[in-house]
Amino acid sequence: MKKVLLVETNVTRYQGTTDPTGLWLGEAAEFVDEMNQDGIAVDYMSPKGGFVPLDPRSMKYTDDTIMRIYEDSDFIERALKNTLRPDQVTPGDYAAIYYTGGHGVMWDFPDDPNLQRLAMAIYDNGGYISSVCHGIAGLLNLKDAQGKYLIAGKQITGFTTAEERIAGKKSVVPFLNQQVAEAHGAHFMKKRFYSEYAVKDGRLLTGQNPFSVRAVAKLLLNELQH
Template sequence: MKKALIVMTNVEKYSPSNRPTGLWLGELTHFYEHMDKAGIQVDFVSPLGGYIPLDPHAMSFLNDTDLHYYQDRDFVSKALANTKKPSQVKADDYDVIYYTGGHGVMWDFPENQELAEIASAIYQKGGIVSAVCHGVVGLLPIKDQEGQPLIAGKTVTGFANTEEDLNGTTDQVPYLTEDALKEKGAIYESSTAFTPFVRVDGRLITGQNPQSAGAVGQAVLDLLASQI
């Protein structure tokens, strides 16, 4: 049976301001829906483990998929209240790792070497590394077998500078996601702001924005099917 590991942030506010942030819920639920319907077992992890804050702005965009899982007490308990710590996770158990977004990830994903090592191990054993929106910053510290950035020379996408500007948060984030990917040597591509856009480069799958989370999930399933 295939198994996926979903990564989420523990950061609940922009720094140094007190503007609230956290997980963009749809980036969890729309990916998870594909795993759930395909019978893929899923575990949930965060840099600190435990509770996952939700970006309040995201809650005004909930659709039927989001509400279905948000009203599922068992799902909420596992995915939002009691996530695993990286030390409780063994890379050998997983075929897929997926980094969700929300602005909070910009502070805790790139600094977490434990998660980077888990992702690197999954990739090096033939697994899939995937991410969406700001969650792609979780790819920044991941190394390949030669110790080089995993995304160097690979085609990726992620939250675009134009989207950050349209969102009104360019001056509130510590760096720009698009720029950070390019600085690591990635070949960055994007499409129209806030429309689904996914890039697949081998076993590396990335989505541009919240609207791309479901498409990332489908791309992961397609790649898993091709490996059988």
């Protein structure tokens, strides 16, 4: 069975501030745990390759499973220290791409042409594009061969404006996921803030917030098994 490509941020801080951000650990670890249970191999990539910073706030939301993945030497080496660069990835090797979150992705996911080419190559080959929380930033500007936004007319979800406000980051993020998604023609779906929610529309699989990781993973596994 083909592998899944997990994408993480290289951004260490909210731009223009000294406030640290990075990968939301659970959004990688819980997804990896679900893939491991089904024997699906995962590779790790970031826009620049190499080091992936952790959002320090995400360390307050761990459990035994997240810590077990975090302490695993393979995860440390491949997901946090030495992620692949896009030019080291062959899209034909992957059945799906999964965009993790953490606020950092809002700066390095949306407009990276290398990420966009990879995601669309996987999608055009019959693969899946999935994300959770702020990882939706990787989907917002994807366009098909006709130049149409991939999310146009599709039901998707991600970190909501209400959740951004509650997180206290509405004034420092470069955009609001919900606004951009709707401006690009998507049907932005949501449930109550910080409740588990995942949406499937064709081969787009998206989750609303950090509590939706396993729901997204299970949607993907169900597709891969069939």
